[in-house]
Amino acid sequence: MNSVVFGQYYHANSWLHRLDPRCKLVSMFMLMIGVFFIRRLDVLALLFALAIILVISSKVPIIKYLKSIKMIATLLIFTFVFQVLFNKTGNELYTFNFTLTYFNLAAGILLLVLFFVLGRLVKKLRLLQFLATLAGAFSLQMFWVYGDVITPYSITIHDASLINSGIILVRVLILVCMSSCLTLCTKPTDITLGLDKMFAPLKKLHLDTSIFTMMISIALRFIPTLINEAFRILRAQASRGVEFSQGGLIKKIRQMVSLLVPMFVIAYKKAADLALAMEARSYIPGHDRTSLYLLKYKARDYIVYVFSLLLLAGMIVVRFVL
């Protein structure tokens, strides 16, 4: 088993893992372009189902995918909410009536304070906490009309805007699922290798991509080393009394400097040494090299190519013909 497991890669034994990296890259790229053609929620839902099938068949725990969705969850929810609230196209669907009074304004502020106090104690699921706070504040304004009224107001939901924001939401979800599929099921080194082989013919056009892929593979090689170095410096600075987790913003920035300066020096030194070592082993940028690894297409790769081409064609048809 290969122990080069950094980045997102999760080792499992599924057909997605066994697929040729070039095939995965190209198919993924085609499907992603295709997804942008589609502007119908029903078709997107179908594609989303397909993405879910990919996710399940990759034999990678679902939690790994949820983690990558979580990273953009805040952005997704806010775009969705703002789209629904401020995009007024189509028929009216439902109108929420709110009444702002001094009492429920105060209650709302109190809830917000509660949210921040709670944040000190419970660090997990902050987004959910925030949404609950908002929902609480607004439901008070809907149902608990008490005291002097400041102003009544209403929010109307339109059906077209709901569908539009749904399209954006599902589209982004599909993209995240598919790109996670690629990064979870393919070793970073394999992705680099795939890119290297894919773009190798460009050399005939005097576009040399081998230098670029060499750079990526060296970066991949040195990420864990530099992370180790960072922890070493962190501990060294901590032993000299720097507290990285405390203090205000300015203090934190100042503490980061004590980490970043040595990190830069180390990175430059390592780069200089590595350049010498590579040159000493007769690496000449841009020269032809042979490769230890051979990528060979198998039947399943061709099937996936054909399938994704058909899917792309289908999506173009849906967009422009139907």
Place this chain on the structure above:
Amino acid sequence: MAIIKVQDLKFEYQDIKNAIGGVSLEIEEGEFVCIVGHNGSGKSTLAKLLCGLLVPTSGHIYIDGCELKAELENEENDMLRRRIGIVFQNPDNQFVGVTVKDDIAFGLENRQIERNEIIKRIDEYSRLVGMDKFLDRSPESLSGGEKQRVAIAGILACDTDIIILDEATSMLDPKGVREVLSVISNLKHKKTIINITHNLNEMVLADKVIVMNEGLITASGDVKTILENEELLKEANLVIPDTIKLLNMIRDSKISEDVEDEVCQLIFHR
């Protein structure tokens, strides 16, 4: 004929004048040479000049009779430089590949050797340095000694005639030093080896020891004559090994010739 011949070699860094201030030397094929000297004596610079990583200010370097030219971008020069391999001091910073296998293959890929041949050589040379069970390991999971052994395997796989070890053991723990030394001593007289070192145990392996100081060669000769010359070692700012001090004390006190001989044998393995 000498495989390496250096004539009146000079080199200056921007801020250091006379980093190498006129060095001439000859190294025979299959010879095991140690270069010793304190920090900043120019020994590492000399190593980099020999493998064409630096361009000398003046002087000539001949590898097997062909001159290593000043301009680096040159087809003939590349072929010449391919006959020399170098192992650097820091085991981490010279590990190019993502795995052991990749790292051994790196030099071979650059030399455009066929894939099947690369696989064959990886197998052969990883076994030679005892790393054949670690082929898929990443550098983070290896010790310093293991990384240096991989570096040596990478150079052996390229089949260079000359191997330069630029303080290859100085950053290793005692176990790592032992591992690397056992690999090196197995190579003795199979390859031309230039070992730049501080370690007495490594000097003992050498056929010839060259002492450098302030960018110049101050002495050269076999291990025994160099190590017993206390004045010379002091002048070159080198630490005289305790064992040698002991030997000199025994000699000075004239206890018995037998003891002296025995200690001498113990130190120099002869």
